[in-house]
Amino acid sequence: xxxxxxxxxxLAVLLLTAFTLITLDYRSGSGGPxxxxxxxxxxxxxxxxxxxxxxxxxxFSSLGHLSSYKSDNAKLRKxxxxxxxQLRLTDADRARLDAEEKLLHLDQIAQFxxxxxxxxxxxxxxxxxxxxTIDVGSRDGIAPDMTVIDGDGLVGKTLSVGPTxxxxxxxxxxxFSAGARLESSQLIGHVDGGGRGPxxxxxxxxxxxxxxxxxxxxxxxxxxxxxxxxxxxxxxTRVVPTPGALTRTAEVAPYVGFDSLDVVGVVVSxxxxxxxxxxxPPSPSPTPSTPPPSSPPSTxxxxxxxxxxxxPSRSG
Amino acid sequence: xxxxxxxxxxxxxxxxxxxxVVNPLDLPVGHPDLLVLCVVALALVAGPTxxxxxxxxxxxxxxxxxxxxxxxxxxxxxxALVGYAAGLLEDLEERSVVTTVVVVAVASxxxxxxxxxxxxxxxxxxxxxxxxxxSLIATILYDVILAPFVVPLVSGAARRAEPVTTY
Numbered sequence: 378x379x380x381x382x383x384x385x386x387x388l389a390v391l392l393l394t395a396f397t398l399i400t401l402d403y404r405s406g407s408g409g410p411x412x413x414x415x416x417x418x419x420x421x422x423x424x425x426x427x428x429x430x431x432x433x434x435x436x437f438s439s440l441g442h443l444s445s446y447k448s449d450n451a452k453l454r455k456x457x458x459x460x461x462x463q464l465r466l467t468d469a470d471r472a473r474l475d476a477e478e479k480l481l482h483l484d485q486i487a488q489f490x491x492x493x494x495x496x497x498x499x500x501x502x503x504x505x506x507x508x509x510t511i512d513v514g515s516r517d518g519i520a521p522d523m524t525v526i527d528g529d530g531l532v533g534k535t536l537s538v539g540p541t542x543x544x545x546x547x548x549x550x551x552x553f554s555a556g557a558r559l560e561s562s563q564l565i566g567h568v569d570g571g572g573r574g575p576x577x578x579x580x581x582x583x584x585x586x587x588x589x590x591x592x593x594x595x596x597x598x599x600x601x602x603x604x605x606x607x608x609x610x611x612x613x614t615r616v617v618p619t620p621g622a623l624t625r626t627a628e629v630a631p632y633v634g635f636d637s638l639d640v641v642g643v644v645v646s647x648x649x650x651x652x653x654x655x656x657x658p659p660s661p662s663p664t665p666s667t668p669p670p671s672s673p674p675s676t677x678x679x680x681x682x683x684x685x686x687x688x689p690s691r692s693g
Numbered sequence: 694x695x696x697x698x699x700x701x702x703x704x705x706x707x708x709x710x711x712x713x714v715v716n717p718l719d720l721p722v723g724h725p726d727l728l729v730l731c732v733v734a735l736a737l738v739a740g741p742t743x744x745x746x747x748x749x750x751x752x753x754x755x756x757x758x759x760x761x762x763x764x765x766x767x768x769x770x771x772x773a774l775v776g777y778a779a780g781l782l783e784d785l786e787e788r789s790v791v792t793t794v795v796v797v798a799v800a801s802x803x804x805x806x807x808x809x810x811x812x813x814x815x816x817x818x819x820x821x822x823x824x825x826x827x828s829l830i831a832t833i834l835y836d837v838i839l840a841p842f843v844v845p846l847v848s849g850a851a852r853r854a855e856p857v858t859t860y
Contacts, residue, residue, distance in 0.1 A: 381781065384742040384744075384745060384780065385741075387742050387745055387746060388741070388745045388773065388777045391745055391746070391749040392773060392774070394749070394766075395749065395752070395766040395767075395769040395770035395773060396766065396770065397766070398753075398756075398764075398769065399765065399766035402764045402765035402766065403815055411765060415758060415759060416759050419757075419758050420759060422709060423709065423712060423713060423758075423759065426709045426712075426713035430713045434717055434718060441719070497713065498716065498759070498760060499716040499760070500712065500716065500759075500760035500761055500762065501712075501724055502755070502761050502762075502763060502768065502808070503723075503726060503804065503808055504723040504724060504824075504827065504828045504831060504832070505763075505808070505817075505819045505824055505828060506761065506762050506763065506819060508762050509760055510712070510760040536760075537759070542759055544760040544761075544762060545760065546762065550819070551818050551819040551821075551824070552762075552818055552819060572819065572821075572823075573823060573824060573827050636719040637719065
């Protein structure tokens with residue numbers, strides 16, 4: 378009996394402490410001082426664990442995907458053969474494009490300065506959050522509110538930064554939101570992560586038309602923080618009917634596979650003007666496969682429908 | 694004080710494994726929660742006082758460990774309560790695999806609900822019906838699967854280690 382009496386007192390004290398911490402931290406938002414200390418302390422340990430665990434984890438996850446790897450492999454071999462035959466044609470086109478670009482002084486498509494990083498841990502907090510830790514930090518020039526991308530498109534933005542690690546808010550988190558623009562147009566809106574549900578795009582124009590299959594890129598922010606412009610986000614898969622609303626809503630299939638993030642890049646600086654739609658791959662014609670309806674697909678390494686041109690935003 | 698050291702090692706390992714190995718796995722619906730398994734296993738041996746202290750400590754560490762992004766103290770509160778409740782069952786006479794599994798299932802559900810409940814009070818946008826349902830199903834299911842393996846292991850090790858002090 379003595380033990381449970383003492384236990385109750387201890388429990389009450391600890392609950393009060395937790396409540397106080399919640400109240401204090403609630404106001405400071407992401408990136409408070411305690412989190413920065415935690416980043417500094419736990420970051421290197423997590424990086425080490427990530428380095429060890431990554432091959433083990435990818436071995437186990439690859440076991441589940443073996444059959445799809447085989448079919449992907451066969452598909453890729455066919456694509457490579459087809460592309461090789463196309464190369465002869467595009468060489469001539471490329472030469473003409475080079476000459477035209479020189480004329481118009483378009484010698485830089487986009488030059489992002491990127492710091493490459495590995496994802497060393499993924500946040501769950503009982504699967505409510507969609508965040509990740511990457512193994513670069515303030516020593517590498519990272520600051521909060523920077524865009525994080527990978528070869529496929531927009532991954533998220535940086536939240537809090539320690540000396541060697543950074544917390545990234547992924548684009549499929551419920552609290553994520555970014556300005557977005559429909560390709561080949563000036564219609565803008567914002568993209569919001571849907572957590573376990575689909576990502577949504579809200580067009581800030583009730584008269585604009587949103588078509589299934591249209592691709593979205595980021596619409597940059599002032600000072601390009603947190604988002605630089607022209608980063609591919611995803612593709613519209615379904616327009617949600619919202620009669621009488623001031624905005625239009627659509628579901629988006631993101632290009633990035635959030636379940637299989639490994640190498641990402643943090644954009645530390647971007648040029649002031651980037652040619653519109655320049656980072657999207659040339660539009661495939663016609664669209665080879667109907668996109669899946671609601672949930673964002675976890676894209677296999679070679680996304681069907683993307684042309685072979687290397688994305689200029691991939692770091693070395 | 695070997696039991697205290699063991700508890701510290703177990704909980705730190707669970708924290709790092711959860712963030713570095715378990716969460717990146719591409720499992721359907723959600724992921725298991727190693728922390729609740731370890732807290733329950735340790736509390737069943739150590740009693741309610743130590744159960745709640747261990748729960749609070751590991752919850753606070755989970756709140757602070759990157760890449761967590763919510764108000765500090767929410768997980769601390771949830772795990773402290775679960776640690777206390779599991780510790781009350783310290784003197785349970787017949788402890789079979791079934792009772793262990795039931796305790797783990799209830800504890801997993803309680804952790805999710807307390808965390809989500811406080812989040813809802815704070816107006817956390819991430820807490821909604823689907824996310825709570827998904828988290829409940831996944832955490833309870835995966836923890837129940839892991840319980841028969843992890844809990845006896847940790848409890849057994851804790852029992853064999855020297856007790857901290859006897860109250």
